[in-house]
Amino acid sequence: MALNLLKSGHKVVAYDVMDSSTEPVAEAGAEIVSSPSEVAKNAKRIITMLPNSSHVQQVYLGNNGILESIQPGSVCIDSSTIDPAVSQDVAKQSEQKSAKYLDAPVSGGVGAAQAGTLTFMVGGEKEDFDIAAKILDHVGKNVVHCGSVGTGQAAKICNNMLLGISMIGVSEAMNLGTKLGLDPKILAGIINTSSGRCWSSDTYNPVPGVLPGVPSSNNYQGGFGTALMTKDLGLAQQAASATNSLTPMGSSALQIYRMLCEKGFDQKDFSSVFQFLSEQQ
């Protein structure tokens, strides 16, 4: 993302806990500083991308954090996938410093980040969104305004919860069909032209050999890891608890992916749930 911003002519001031992460950015012309707070001193458009809620709290609210030295009128764009309630809290505290915070989680993975084709789901006020969109247009190809702060997270979490459910559903259907004597390609063909059609079946089929170029045809390497899917399903359950939403399938999906993590599938692509369900030991 930083490289794409530099390419498009922006000045970039960067920080990461790992020097190895900032090195290629430095080589491409970015100024490297020593803390989030230093970034905020030097830039009024700030993009963050962090593993989970507690990291976001630390980077924004902690010692040497962004809010320590943020300039009035700054706009922060957080592309982490985290609890929407945390996004809303950080936005409120930013507001108290006369700065804006938008949540803008992405979908598309490492490949889309490099190619500049990420999708951004953005939560925040319309005028702040417009400012953010001008920057994000250089690193993504699809920047969607979802609503107020937190709705970017909500959209990401809901989509990924459905994705996890669908992937398990496709895996169960393909496994059952094969055991009943169907050729997996024929079954996939029928599903893909019928009411069972979904991305997990027609674009990312979990059965080895049905589609070329997907993780299932490459021993479940690459793609979207089981551990990350488990994290997103956990966020969905946290949000469901906070809003008393009934999500029986989303809850089961979390249990199943957590089981995969415990049983040695955590580093495999999330479509490996087919392998887990179908293989006998």
Add this chain to the structure above:
Amino acid sequence: MALNLLKSGHKVVAYDVMDSSTEPVAEAGAEIVSSPSEVAKNAKRIITMLPNSSHVQQVYLGNNGILESIQPGSVCIDSSTIDPAVSQDVAKQSEQKSAKYLDAPVSGGVGAAQAGTLTFMVGGEKEDFDIAAKILDHVGKNVVHCGSVGTGQAAKICNNMLLGISMIGVSEAMNLGTKLGLDPKILAGIINTSSGRCWSSDTYNPVPGVLPGVPSSNNYQGGFGTALMTKDLGLAQQAASATNSLTPMGSSALQIYRMLCEKGFDQKDFSSVFQFLSEQQ
């Protein structure tokens, strides 16, 4: 189906337990007889379509049933959605009378039946399939050979199990998203262009007002009934038990749809699971 066969110039001999069902067919030129056995005496291409496994057993194997008087070389096409094991058993018994039996469940509903645009998923030997396909081409627009006897049922059951899972998944995601502050149309738009995309979201969205002309926008009237979905999910679990297939989501889907049946949603479209999950009492 019978009317479409008559229209395409076939001679039709028909039987149904309800006279009211055969009346329009008689008016259109079919000969009405008094039992399945009578049909088999008068025709060598026989199509059946019945509510469940036990009806199929009775109509083929019972008193005054088809196999009582079936002519050698006959080809039976059963378009019921039933247990694949029952299809295989009836096929075996037909074979003993030198007749062929194919399972050929349909998808598409009453509208597609009238329009002659049903999809047939056919299980049986290739040469028998070719004979059946010539007839079915007059009542459907998509006649697929799935494999040996029983695989037509298998394909239908697997697709519908996935459909039930997807519909609940979409309902949970739309419900959670709405509770988190998202506009349902915006969320549906994001899902439909992301990895959560599926037929239940982009073609048959369960949230009232998101799509025009679907049951959810018509108080869940019409469409594919909850009771029928429950039946198909039950067949899937029966098949999963017979083959020791792991279907945790399919099993939960059956429980949820059975709950809908008990709680007064049995006559509504199966997308009413959104209403069940979202409404507070």
Add this chain to the structure above:
Amino acid sequence: MALNLLKSGHKVVAYDVMDSSTEPVAEAGAEIVSSPSEVAKNAKRIITMLPNSSHVQQVYLGNNGILESIQPGSVCIDSSTIDPAVSQDVAKQSEQKSAKYLDAPVSGGVGAAQAGTLTFMVGGEKEDFDIAAKILDHVGKNVVHCGSVGTGQAAKICNNMLLGISMIGVSEAMNLGTKLGLDPKILAGIINTSSGRCWSSDTYNPVPGVLPGVPSSNNYQGGFGTALMTKDLGLAQQAASATNSLTPMGSSALQIYRMLCEKGFDQKDFSSVFQFLSEQQ
């Protein structure tokens, strides 16, 4: 059971497909015959015990089956654990031959069978039950009249469904508690004197080392096998489908035990679900 009947002075006529099974009974004085039908010719009090529903159908209704030559006034006691609907069907067909059939599944396992301390849950008319009880009192210590034919199965199935649910529940609670830093023996002590108390915790605890002399303390050898629990949970789901009963937990329990069977735990005691849930791979 046969040995205990012989010991108590009964004459026994026996048949089994495996000669090795009847040998010790023959040595103890039983007459061995060559088919179920032969048994029925020679005895009016008939006890059967078979692996599953289809075996019962074959032994009673098939070629050389009991009903082929049953004598009027005979009383059949079937101690198999099967689908209650099958019990009811065999009872009806027995009635047509002026004979009585009771379902009388047992609990207690091989040890109780040898010691003559089995529990029998009996379904059938009161006067038939009284006849059966006089015989069963010699092989069991607890013979309970549950109601009409099929209720013996119903009681067994319901108890075992609850047992499967409880065992998974105890395993989850003990696993979670241990991960939260509790000593398993302290946690078991608290549960056993609180509202979580149950047989699976206080008598058959699944955590190695908590109780002496149970399968969990013997590498999950012996006891009640995972495959048998899976079978009983399957019968429960079949009965739930037939009666449209909501059993969300019973259905999940079946899925979990089926998973254990697929993942190499089928020959272990059913308390090994703790091992499955707690071990990381």
Add this chain to the structure above:
Amino acid sequence: MALNLLKSGHKVVAYDVMDSSTEPVAEAGAEIVSSPSEVAKNAKRIITMLPNSSHVQQVYLGNNGILESIQPGSVCIDSSTIDPAVSQDVAKQSEQKSAKYLDAPVSGGVGAAQAGTLTFMVGGEKEDFDIAAKILDHVGKNVVHCGSVGTGQAAKICNNMLLGISMIGVSEAMNLGTKLGLDPKILAGIINTSSGRCWSSDTYNPVPGVLPGVPSSNNYQGGFGTALMTKDLGLAQQAASATNSLTPMGSSALQIYRMLCEKGFDQKDFSSVFQFLSEQQ
């Protein structure tokens, strides 16, 4: 609890946000103060009991909170049922003020609180536990040392997760059995002397009429409310997520109880899950 402490000769300094709660305590001789901080100024043995984690954080760590004015050497006993991680955090912050914090959730309900027969599950160091136990012995009859701080919560949460699972399991078994033709009292009798035996069946049976004096025989009034069970199952899932523990049944139990809350059962006793599962609408 405060009344029992006064009765046993202790001096009590009390605070509650609701004056109506402290009135009877004032009448019995307690000194009423105006904030948690005031309590801490006046007493070195402090007992708190609050609805959830955020209340505990506020009362201990917030403005006018206990830690603002706590005296060195004080011992705090928190009888709230909350997230064990929050207990551990408050303990750490108490330590920094040279005070001790123990988590000591209770079981037994309002009746046991009045009668002084509560069970306390206490987490903390042994020497602090000994100090706490001397006080708690006056308000409970069973004071158990579970281990380090947080294990009191862990024990409570694990027991109640198992309790929720058992109660649903008993409800499913009793419902299925009744639909299969069994008399509920006969079925309960069999279960209570077999391997399905548990507190939810033999002491608190959820089927009206099986046991006298329990909520199910009083239209599910009184007892332990569905909303409270839902809260505890939510804490269990939070703890399971924090420790990557597999709890498929605990997770389903939360979904089922959350459904009950949404469908109008939130104020009923938690055994009303039988009513929810068995009644047809």
